[in-house]
Amino acid sequence: MADNRVRVAAVNDYELVVAGLAALLDRFPERLVCTDAVVIGEPVLHHVDVALYDTYGRLGIGADALRILAAAPQIEHVAVFTLLVTDDLVEQSRAAGASGIISKGASGEQIAEAIVAVARGEQVVVRAAASHAVDRALDWPGHEDGLTLRQSQVLALAAEGLTNREIATALYLSLDTVKGHLSEAFARLGLRNRVEASTYVHRSAGFQRSPGRSAASSGAG
Numbered sequence: 001m002a003d004n005r006v007r008v009a010a011v012n013d014y015e016l017v018v019a020g021l022a023a024l025l026d027r028f029p030e031r032l033v034c035t036d037a038v039v040i041g042e043p044v045l046h047h048v049d050v051a052l053y054d055t056y057g058r059l060g061i062g063a064d065a066l067r068i069l070a071a072a073p074q075i076e077h078v079a080v081f082t083l084l085v086t087d088d089l090v091e092q093s094r095a096a097g098a099s100g101i102i103s104k105g106a107s108g109e110q111i112a113e114a115i116v117a118v119a120r121g122e123q124v125v126v127r128a129a130a131s132h133a134v135d136r137a138l139d140w141p142g143h144e145d146g147l148t149l150r151q152s153q154v155l156a157l158a159a160e161g162l163t164n165r166e167i168a169t170a171l172y173l174s175l176d177t178v179k180g181h182l183s184e185a186f187a188r189l190g191l192r193n194r195v196e197a198s199t200y201v202h203r204s205a206g207f208q209r210s211p212g213r214s215a216a217s218s219g220a221g
Helices: 015-025 063-071 087-095 108-119 149-159 164-171 175-189 194-203
Strands: 006-012 032-039 048-054 075-082 100-103 124-126
Touching (some): 006 015, 015 048, 015 108, 032 108, 048 108, 063 075, 063 087, 075 087, 075 108, 087 100, 108 124, 149 164, 149 175, 164 175, 175 194
Parallel strands (some): 006 032, 048 075, 075 100, 100 124
């Protein structure tokens, strides 16, 4: 009997995020099958209908990774999975080759339906209802230490050497909001400065990346 399920590759910079994304896809075995769980820099080994790229809030500084996925011959379509769907992000994502932009605040059913639609070749944008929360299956680096998703995103970018202003641009936040998230993250983790924050990120298992990361990870997010 033919397997008509949509073949999906889950893609992100962090192994923990990829694992959570794969777990979400596994909830819909009648429609979706996650054939690859890929950290940026590793190849997608199978021919897939959709590469679901969890930007982890970084599309403003990571569009190169998205373009590489979109150009890969083994990938038919690319969908962006993101916390906040803005008009700018939709425009940037489509320019980089994505045909789907899906909010993490959407329900699991909405996410599955959107992936199937992307696989059919449709242009899809799914925005979250205000009442929907980020899916709990999608644990993020630092979650176990009490960081919120936004605090984790801001801390990860700070550890990469971005200034507060660059982080604000990448995450579509105000400068004061970025400063607030960093301050709260530092207090929660007992960190005194960015040097200690960088050490925490690079030593924390949740933030670990593949040692074979390519230049692709320096583009979209």
